[in-house]
Amino acid sequence: MSVVDRQEWDVVVVGAGGAGLRAAIEARERGARTAVICKSLFGKAHTVMAEGGIAASMGNVNSGDNWQVHFRDTMRGGKFLNQWRMAELHAQEAPQRVWELETWGALFDRTKDGRISQRNFGGHEYPRLAHVGDRTGLELIRTLQQKILSLQQEDFRETGDHESRLKVFQECTVTRVLQEDRKVSGVFGYERESGRFFVLQAPSVVIATGGIGKSFKVTSNSWEYTGDGHALALLAGAPLLNMEFVQFHPTGMVWPPSVKGILVTESVRGDGGVLRNSEGRRFMFDYVPDVFKEKYAESEAEGDRWYDDPDHNRRPPELLPRDEVARAINAEVKEGRGSPHGGVFLDVSTRMPAEVIRRRLPSMYHQFKELADVDITAEAMEVGPTCHYVMGGIAVDSDTAAARGVPGLFAAGEVAGGMHGSNRLGGNSLSDLLVFGRRAGRYAAEYAAGRTEEGTRARVDDAQVDAAAAEALRPFSAEAQEPGAGPPENPYTLHQELQQTMNDLVGIIRREAEMKQALEKLAELRVRARRAGVEGHRQFNPGWHLALDLRNMLLVSECVARAALERTESRGGHTREDHPSMDRRWRPANLLCSLADPAGGAAGDPAATDPERGRIALERQTTEPIRPDLLALFDKEELVKYLADEELEGRSE
């Protein structure tokens, strides 16, 4: 019965943020006919909200910087759980990716001698973030967007059609990756504007859909972050890695309620902002963990001197990695030393002249002035932790960005796991998506090139298309699903309950009993979500869109909760109150989530697996040992704090 519109492409990229666009550019430049699909308008992806900068060891501000230092900082930030090969490639290739943006027209802030300026950020030893004021994400996405246009202009000159080799399908949602055997054969999706279904046939699919923040109530993420790519990969049979690691950015706005969670860039601290509690105390000095003791200032005076003389002083503890700062703020608020609206105070007004603040933090100035009626050049901001980033994601091969177990599936950017270990350093996201976006595009194009000839292309199975269409239409007949079960569920209500559950039970501080409770609640929501119903028709219907996104959010939330229950230690973005310290024995352990009943998933009916039993199976896997030459970049005393005994023994041999 499949009457849906079908097109053939070589590479389909799902997601048009930094990773997706960079992947698409690479695939197209390597000769693959490339389609990009995004849920919003082209150029509106969550990447526009990235403020701080792109971490790349160009050494423009401090010549001591190089890829080895960047690698070390990244591994420390991730508490050594990073997929080390990714951290290595990332540190090595990031400068090239930044310079390349300049050749596409990007205009970064400059140093006095005309090079790209670099700023300080938490966890980075040297000023390393290439930036444009505090709107670096916008510059990045605009540059990639304009590069895509320039490729389309080239194609127009050659073929008379702008979209002959590179096309953006904006305001479309992908609901299924289609497969032949296990191999990718394309994607199934719908146009949001019309509600019409379509199939893009392609041997390679790059998932670059970003994160999962919309499963949490207080989040910096845009509405698109519903874990779509994570869920698409799971449903296609690719495992997700270390989903327990969810980063809470320490400084979200806490007031007014309409902007609760929206980010206050880390550059506020990088540029001299200090954190104080309601007693006026600079409390971060009380929260420097042992592993970082030698690297951070012990007094306010030393921390202050560092801004002017970083070579002879240690950095202030406001610049600890994000997880440490977020936990410290959480603790201060819990102890009753919080600000009036339940955060702490972040102040730049006493440390920089008003005009400098306006120049260096223009969008922060603007944001607080317009949305909170607070003038940050004259008063402190009120800030608190907000769900920001998921370190966990699709398990990929470090070099090729290929997803494990599903030939033809690739992943890059936030949706891919491994790069950041248990905690991501600020600025490493924009560089990650450039480095691995490019790699994913390259290997997706290469893979497709071997499978584009007639007869070798994977075929799209009509039964899968029909099943995907039926799944997508389910919310319109919610009442008919289980006769007598009462009225359909409101997807908005289900979403709010899910967010509250994740916030309360799987948030920044976790406990065993709460994880178990969360899994029960998620099971209940899963049963109710089967009856999520919508009014109206398929054209631009936000209720319908949300009902479909719920499937993804519920799947991903279960992964987070299950993995968080399993990992009985505190590390990076995962803090267990009942297991408060980092346990070296957990260092070589990865947790992989996969679908408990893959056949049920592949058949296209989300209810095929018993929702009450849970849909996710968890597997523990030992990581590949870190390459000796990379370990040699660290002092032995430092490694002793992180590595498991057997790993240390292996090293001395």
Add this chain to the structure above:
Amino acid sequence: MSGYEARFKVWRGDVEGGGLEDFTVEVNDGEVVLDIIHRLQATQAPDLAVRWNCKAGKCGSCSAEINGRPRLLCMTRMSVFSREETITVTPLRAFPVIRDLVTDVGFNYTKAREVPAFVPPADLGPGEYRMMQEDVDRSQEFRKCIECFLCQDTCHVVRDHEENKPAFAGPRFLMRVAELDMHPLDAAGDTGLDRSRTAQDEHGLGYCNITKCCTEVCPEGIRITDNALIPLKERAVDRKYDPLVWLGSKIGRRSRDTT
């Protein structure tokens, strides 16, 4: 200030037609218009179509007209209205409506594609670029643009004259031409492309009669008229009437930058 019930009129309909629908909806301290639209979706009109993403004035998705004025829904605080006021929310008028508050902004994407891209200097490789901050400042101002298209919506050249659209790129894309024309390293001139002239000849700069409506509605505070459009007009005119430039173009040599 605690919660109160506000009166809203929201345009609902599609390409076939529609009209204003009345709602009474709860408003709480510190909320913006987008919060109210979301509350309507969650409680009274689940299929009410609206675009939005970041809710922080950074993505430019939630453009609409509030009491007839082009605004971002997420950057319009409810506290600027009195409690007695009925607040009217309608889609952008210069673009065809798709559904409710969502319009077809395809015009802007067509125009974006018509502006020739940045041309990198041939003699410099990646990593070799050197530019002074004061030189990049000018184009950086325009790169703050979040592409909310409010300037396009308010520009009377397109707002009131659909027939102008094919010939006129609108302030956002004329500003893009200016941005590239002022880019310290753009080498378009070396390829024979004179950006300021194309603004005049291909992107309809002449239609702009500097009423500054675009500047007034820009949520980023970009001085579109003063800093982009007027200088672009001046350069286009200079090039056209400067006999030296004219002569230079005739004998096949053109200086890269005449300012």
